[in-house]
Amino acid sequence: MSPDELPTTFTAFAGFQRVAAGTKAQVLTQLRERGDAAACLVFDDQTGEQLDVDLRDPKAIETSALEAEKHEDAPRGVGRPRLGVVAREVTLLPRHWDWLGRQPGGASVALRKLVDDARHVHADRDTVRAAREATYRFMTAIAGNLPGFEEATRALFAGEHQRFSDLVEPWPTDLRVHLHKLSAGGWGGA
Numbered sequence: 001m002s003p004d005e006l007p008t009t010f011t012a013f014a015g016f017q018r019v020a021a022g023t024k025a026q027v028l029t030q031l032r033e034r035g036d037a038a039a040c041l042v043f044d045d046q047t048g049e050q051l052d053v054d055l056r057d058p059k060a061i062e063t064s065a066l067e068a069e070k071h072e073d074a075p076r077g078v079g080r081p082r083l084g085v086v087a088r089e090v091t092l093l094p095r096h097w098d099w100l101g102r103q104p105g106g107a108s109v110a111l112r113k114l115v116d117d118a119r120h121v122h123a124d125r126d127t128v129r130a131a132r133e134a135t136y137r138f139m140t141a142i143a144g145n146l147p148g149f150e151e152a153t154r155a156l157f158a159g160e161h162q163r164f165s166d167l168v169e170p171w172p173t174d175l176r177v178h179l180h181k182l183s184a185g186g187w188g189g190a
Contacts, residue, residue: 009045013142016172024053031055041142048134048182050141124188131186132156138182146171161187 010027012020019040020030031037032055042051090111092100103110119126135156143149148167155164164183168176 010042010051011045011178012040012042013178014040016142016180028053028055043138043141045182047130048137048141050137062068064102073084103181127185128159128188129186131183135179135183135186139179142170143175143179156183156186159186160190163174 007021008024010020010024010026011018012031014034014036019034020027020042022030027042031040031042031053034040037055042053043049059149064069097107100107136153139153140147140154145171152164152167155167165180170177171179
């Protein structure tokens with residue numbers, strides 16, 4: 001299963017203690033049950049990014065979503081319908097555009113095939129990179145002031161699993177366990 005196909009899970013911390021984990025709905029429910037949920041930090045386990053979460057009552061959120069939906073149902077203007085395609089600028093040399101123009105299906109089809117092939121060929125390398133980046137984002141947000149942070153970061157990006165483990169060993173248990181979980185794919189089969 002590629003990282004793009006993994007179900008997204010979240011983990012919440014109050015200080016260095018893990019207080020909630022699971023899907024977004026599960027984490028929000030667990031946080032609403034806590035009295036100090038506003039002091040918690042919530043992280044996406046796949047990317048390591050800290051999230052801003054809306055802890056309001058689910059009924060209020062649902063009402064807001066219904067209001068937004070009413071605006072989406074408004075009559076559409078002229079132009080192509082939205083099909084999930086994102087148009088962005090790609091800068092290539094003329095020889096690249098010439099080659100793409102000669103491909104069956106045109107430039108867009110050829111570029112999609114090239115991207116899919118590259119994703120397949122470099123899947124292991126991309127998994128290692130993504131795990132290290134997610135670990136780094138999480139570490140920076142929650143452990144940036146802990147002793148050994150810089151050295152642990154260097155060990156992470158150098159692929160030195162044992163050194164990384166040794167450096168985070170004195171850190172709080174929940175934090176250390178979560179770091180090992182996030183970094184597991186970053187050791188390249190080591």
